[in-house]
Amino acid sequence: MTDEPIVIEMKRTDQISVFIATVIGGGAFVAFLPDLAGWLLQLPWVPWEEPLRFAATIDQKLSPWALAIIGGLLGIGGGFLIVHDEPTVSVSTDELIVQKGDKRHRFARSQVHTAMIMGKHLTVRDRDDVELLHLKLDTRREVAAALREKGWTAA
16 A cells, blocks of 8 residues: 555546536526526416516527527536535545535544445544544545555445
């Protein structure tokens, strides 16, 4: 075993894919929002009639290209939030560090009795079986392999 930590995080290509998808999705959604709002207003059971009326008439003030650009900018913000909220896990022989957004959890090996993947979550427990962390992960296999490689106890 080496002392070099194993860092599991969202790959750059995945980050770029998220940004592209949110920009295109946001642009398309806002560009077609007046048509969608007009269709929804025809349904008798749809709530929020006033905001939908505003959305249906917004294309009279702005061109579809302007709406698409506004939606794309909103998509950039959404993409940033998605990428920023994706957890990063660093596993070494001495410590486990999990960062999600602005929250950082650092566990020394002496604090942890078990660190394991349970279902779709990373669960960290101390010697008194108190749950220190329970976090949903998309990179479960990579984290489980890193925990095994660095010799962390998994129940």
